[in-house]
Amino acid sequence: QKEVEQNSGPLSVPEGAIASLNCTYSDRGSQSFFWYRQYSGKSPELIMSIYSNGDKEDGRFTAQLNKASQYVSLLIRDSQPSDSATYLCAVIDSGGGADGLTFGKGTHLIIQP
Amino acid sequence: GAGVSQSPSNKVTEKGKDVELRCDPISGHTALYWYRQRLGQGLEFLIYFQGNSAPDKSGLPSDRFSAERTGESVSTLTIQRTQQEDSAVYLCASSLWTGGNEQYFGPGTRLTVT
Numbered sequence: 740q741k742e743v744e745q746n747s748g749p750l751s752v753p754e755g756a757i758a759s760l761n762c763t764y765s766d767r768g769s770q771s772f773f774w775y776r777q778y779s780g781k782s783p784e785l786i787m788s789i790y791s792n793g794d795k796e797d798g799r800f801t802a803q804l805n806k807a808s809q810y811v812s813l814l815i816r817d818s819q820p821s822d823s824a825t826y827l828c829a830v831i832d833s834g835g836g837a838d839g840l841t842f843g844k845g846t847h848l849i850i851q852p
Numbered sequence: 853g854a855g856v857s858q859s860p861s862n863k864v865t866e867k868g869k870d871v872e873l874r875c876d877p878i879s880g881h882t883a884l885y886w887y888r889q890r891l892g893q894g895l896e897f898l899i900y901f902q903g904n905s906a907p908d909k910s911g912l913p914s915d916r917f918s919a920e921r922t923g924e925s926v927s928t929l930t931i932q933r934t935q936q937e938d939s940a941v942y943l944c945a946s947s948l949w950t951g952g953n954e955q956y957f958g959p960g961t962r963l964t965v966t
Contacts (some may be wrong), residue, residue, distance in 0.1 A: 756939050773954065782943055782957040783895070827895070839897030839911060840945075840955060 741766040745843035753851050758815040760846050762828030765779050765809070769830040774813045777825045777845065786826075787813065796843055818850045854878070856958030858944050865934055866963045873929045873961045877946030883946075884927050885955060886919060890940045898942075901927060902949075934965045 742765040752758040760774075775783035786844055787802040789795045789811070795802045801814040811830075815822055825845040857876045877884050886898040897911040901920050901921040912918075916934075921927040931938055941962050945955040 771953075775957075782941075782960045785954055785956060788954050829895075839887070839900050839908075840895070841897070842895040844894040 741769075741832075741841045743828055743830055743841050743843035745846045746827075747844060748847040749849050750846055751849045751851055752818050752830075754820060756818055758818045758822065758848055758850070760813040760815075760826050760848065762811045762813075762843055763809055764811070764828075764841075766830070766832060766841075767806075767809065768832045769809075771789075771831045772802070772811045773829040773831075773840065774800075774802060774811075774830060775827040776822075777827055779825075782793070783799045783827055803829060815848075820850045820852050823848060823850045856944055856946050857955055858942075858958040858961050860938070861959065862962045862964075864966060867965055868933055870930065870932045871934055871963065873917060873931075873942050873956060873963070875927045875929070875944030875946075876925070877927070877944070878956060880948070881946035881956075882924050882949050883947045883955075884921060885945045886927070886929050887943045887945065887957075888913075888940045888964060889960075891942060896944065898929070931963075934963075936965050939963055939965045 744763045774787045775815045777783045789802040790806045799816045803812045828843040831842040859874045882903045884901045887895045899919045900908045916932045919929045941960040943960045944958045947953040947955045
């Protein structure tokens with residue numbers, strides 16, 4: 740049974756600070772990793788994808804992957820109130836790609852103005 | 853370009869009735885996925901289509917659930933004899949191909965079974 744674990748939060752961060760979101764996964768065969776943002780009542784929106792160890796930066800967002808530790812993180816720099824949402828970590832085994840994304844239950848992030 | 857579209861956006865049905873949910877993927881995307889999100893719960897994978905290959909139905913929760921896709925276009929998810937526990941948001945996603953490619957979600961269909 741593949742599992743993706745996230746701290747449910749809420750994680751409260753002051754505006755302008757760095758928000759750090761963490762995720763661990765159980766399946767060592769996982770090859771592809773994603774962060775989605777989900778506002779209340781809305782569908783998930785893809786923020787970042789990462790496939791190899793190390794850091795990947797896109798604007799204010801940085802994804803970090805450590806396959807040896809089975810750990811993925813998302814950093815949000817200069818946090819804004821509009822970043823307040825639930826952040827979902829998702830993984831997929833691209834060896835087959837046939838069983839869809841496995842999602843964590845999400846971390847609720849609150850950016851305090 | 854247009855994103856993934858789903859219809860209806862909301863559906864209220866009586867227990868025991870059949871419902872059909874529709875998904876129109878992003879043009880050119882060969883892979884299509886259905887997920888379910890119950891209130892306050894995580895997303896749960898249901899079924900996956902890749903091109904004209906037989907779908908992977910491994911996530912379907914019961915034989916009351918079925919799905920079809922015509923080629924690389926529209927998909928329909930059918931739930932027969934709906935039960936109250938089927939109440940959820942049903943989300944469709946598409947990607948260019950499988951093998952770990954990025955998936956983009958539609959707005960979802962909120963199903964309420966009374």
